[in-house]
Amino acid sequence: MFDYNDLSEDIIKFENELDIIFNEENIEKANNFIAKLNETLKKSPNYYLYFLLSYTQCFLYHFTLDKELLKSSEKIIEASIKLNNKFGLSYIQYANILGLQISSGSNIFIPIVGMKLDSLINKGIRFIPNHFFPYLQRGISTLFKPEMFNGGATNAIIDFEKSLSYKNNNPEAYAWLGICFSKQGKKELAIDYLKKAISLKNSFKFAQEELAKITT
Helix, strand or coil, rough: CCCCCCCCCCHHHHHHHHHHHHHHHHHHHHHHHHHHHHHHHHHCCCCHHHHHHHHHHHHHHHHCCHHHHHHHHHHHHHHHHHHCCCCCHHHHHHHHHHHHHHCEEEEEEEHHHHHHHHHHHHHHEEEECCHHHHHHHHHHHHHHCCCHHHCHHHHHHHHHHHHHCCCCCHHHHHHHHHHHHHHHHCHHHHHHHHHHHHHHHHCCCCHHHHHHHCCC
16 A cells, blocks of 8 residues: 555555555444554554554544544654654654644644644655655645745645656545646646546545536
8 A cells, every 4th residue: 555665464464454445435444443453553563553553543534523533643653753763654644644633723833833744744755755655745735835835736736746656546646636737727637637536446535526526
């Protein structure tokens, strides 16, 4: 799912299971997966499994909007970084959490948090410069920044396209590109990219909803 090298067979099994949950957008399976990860981590703490746990809780947040999931995810990803402070994906996931906190309104110091978010993404890129995940998250962050701070759709497109250059079957990157093109008034291009995202992930509600906004 995250195309990270040097993983044990047990961790690969967890990641493959999460990949299925992500593609199906199955909340029940996600909750069961979280319970399984927690049991495993009680026996043997592992930075990568903490990362997967934090990511899964953020995945659930999109469906439940339970802000406690974000608070818990932040503590979990801090545990991952404490175990391995050179693991780039954890810094990007931390930035993902902060972005969700900003959009949810649960973090009142938005300018300060925004600076921390950028710092985390840059740190993650230093460790994994050739990975799709940092550029996906930076693109999302850039899209919602004011243009005076080098934000907006045009700049975000650069990162989403770079993310695709490292993983060309990533439905999220296609969906966000579709949103960018929609913001630029390029309706047909937006539709094409959102349809591509849905073709890669049939149950992709986010992309389906964005497509419906354009076509109805």
